[in-house]
Amino acid sequence: MTARALIIGAPRSGSGKTSVTIGLLRAFQRRGVKVRGIKTGPDYIDPGFHEAATRLPGLNLDSWAMAPDLLRHLAREQAEDADLILIESAMGLFDGIVTEPNRSGAASDLARLFGLPVLLVLDVSGQSQTAAAIACGFMNYDPSVRMASCVLNRAGSERHRKLSGDAIEALGLPVVGTVLRDPTLTLPERHLGLVQASEHPEMDAHIDRLADAMERSLDLDAIFKAAKPFDIPQGSTEKALSPPGQRIALAEDAAFTFLYPHIKRQWRAMGAEIMTFSPLADEAPPADCDICWLPGGYPELHAGRLAAAQNFKAGLKAFSEAKPIHGECGGYMVLGEALEDADGVTHAMTGLLSHATSFAQRKMNLGYRQARLLGTCAIGRVGDAVRGHEFHYARVVDAGTDQPLAMIADGRGVEMGPSGGKRGSVTGTFFHAIARD
Template sequence: MTARGLIIGAPRSGSGKTTLTLAMLAAFRRRGVAIRAAKSGPDYIDPAFHAAATGAPSLNLDSWAMSPAQLGALAAEATADSELLIVESAMGLFDGVAVEPGRSGAGADLAASLGLPVLLVLDISGQSQTAAAVARGFVGHAPGVEIAGVVLNRLASERHRSGIVQAMEAIGLPVLGAVPRDERYAVPERHLGLVQADEHPALREHLERLADLAEAHLDLDGIARLATAPALATAPASEPPLPPPGQRIALARDAAFSFIYPHHLQGWRRAGAEIHTFSPLADEPPPEACDVCWVPGGYPELHAGALAAATRFKAGLARFADTRPVHGECGGYMALGEGLEDAAGARHEMAGLLSHSTSFARRKMNLGYRRAQLLAPAPIGAAGEVLRGHEFHYASLIDPGRDTALVRLSDAQGRDLGSAGGQRGRVTGAFFHAIAAEGGAPEVSHG
């Protein structure tokens, strides 16, 4: 079975892409369609909602961090056992970084490289026929990006819809849905975006309501007809974007630590690794049978008191680190440090395997793509290896500690951002989230 696919795009964040993507996914699944989803760019939260709506993992496809071969192979995997692939774009369709064409991280890159048509979601609140002028600006804006239809979101009335539909017909764009303004369909948010899917108080009921919304207000048959067969790699990549850090991986997994990319888990398992989860919040230590421990990002600042009281977890992690590697990404890096200040400014004792301390009370947003050259060997790669990934956190480093730096960072344009993270013995960590190994010679220096 080979799927056809399309991309859900919009002029900006906040247009309703995620809500309408989930509505389509839930409705197609209800109809018995073998449906898969993917997310353009770095994002942990939306793919978890996609997975809940489809019953299958949702992959991240990132044109800046992943090579064209990696992108094609991952897209091929997502379509191998499905009928329809829906890719949700991040931010605005053409929003990315100013680098070489096709490697900006924008959803438009995927539309061009994979040959997928775009269904444009337009927030039409506060405008009428002008919406057609906005849509017309997207048509032909970039070579290889086909705007195949539009969905009107936050509709005020039938009169409102009628005027916009006539204007869209005049420029030759089909309107495949008009969704009324209704805040009941919104998903709660917090500081890194939506709440996590497994924290939603009634997710299954919410998805059913969204499926009802799609059936009532979207032309699902017309949307399915827009989809085309993507241009895909004919064979899977020879190795995953990030090779497995060990044969048996102890993975922290609970409400505090859930930010692990599905393509990592999928690639590690395909490479023969075993993944054994444990819960720091339940005061569980990493399983002794494992040979490496990975503590991913998440929301440790919301659970700092429980983590500080998790004595079995902290003692077990220390024993594990005596003989085997332990790595922390972002929230995991925070938990490996000596202390964490919560939003109220209260300090909580963390694992103390690295010497830094972090604060969520003294907030500063850090957001962007990152190249990272490893200055020491770690579960994410060998010394000197270059990885591509990102940072997205509000926590600040209030004590840099005394450990050896783990990585030297540069941004997407190659500007040097200095050294970061920490390494002590077998323990490593940084705010940096790895998406894929870059390969080739390192591009940033040890200086």
């Protein structure tokens, strides 16, 4: 393995590390470096931006949801035939949940596990020399997590850059460049966070602007040199989710956009075939598949079209009479009786489960989840423990009459009660499965 790797971290969300990471990925790709991105934590948006920047598949690595051996296996896969791996931190570098050592979900866990240095991105807007105090804290907070160098972001002027940068370099932390304040470098947002890469009509041009800014502002040679050879011991797929069937019908279009990249990759590596179909194009799942999987996405934005997709709905019902169907998050909403959109209009869904959901009556649900399955389904057998994540604003407004699919606890193990539904061969839940416990 010849790849080098570097973690890109920051004190908090909103520091600009995603824009810096995406710009660096494209800038190195322009140089002919075979560069790949990794996102720490359960954020499913950023791997799509990493893939758009590099034209190579992205990946999530989550130290809470994935056992260390699975992390090693997936990291080694991502590093195969690569020159450089840039690992973007979620939130702040040390932000995670209080749990067993090195299973917090924080990017710092991966820095320790893989022995990788950190490129620290500091948003210096509204401060100057005080940025050095923050950098000093990062340098000394945990001796096992080493800061390699620093990028100043959103500086207002050359004087601002010098005041901040000189104070930081006096600590012995190299500053490898400064990105000046520029609102055009900000990624657009939507109701669930950032727009996905596939939804941005000018995404490639935006990534090129980010790359231009990084090439002007940062010392790419110094950043490449700061990366450490990615020498990782062999891992294991023992805790990976097994393919739910030999041939998997996977809904994939603007309403069904999200399945963790590592899951699809592992299913294929384990010999499964994935056959995609589009409910928005009124396509039914291929009848010769063994199972149908409806992933997360934005069905609330397309509820009218889904309600009118009679061929899809009839085909899904026919499929359910002989074979299993599973829906996660948005897929779970579509399996219910009804979905109320943001305007308060209620649309009839497939009715294969009896619950109803609403995006008009919003309630944010966000966090790690531990699921103990009450019935066998696509993500495991009855009694299995599965780790994953939940992030949605829609809520169940009618629980229906189906049997619950799982008992759910949060990331610290605090019980939250039953989740999802199971009726015959049809199952669904708001919970996104990531790996076996």
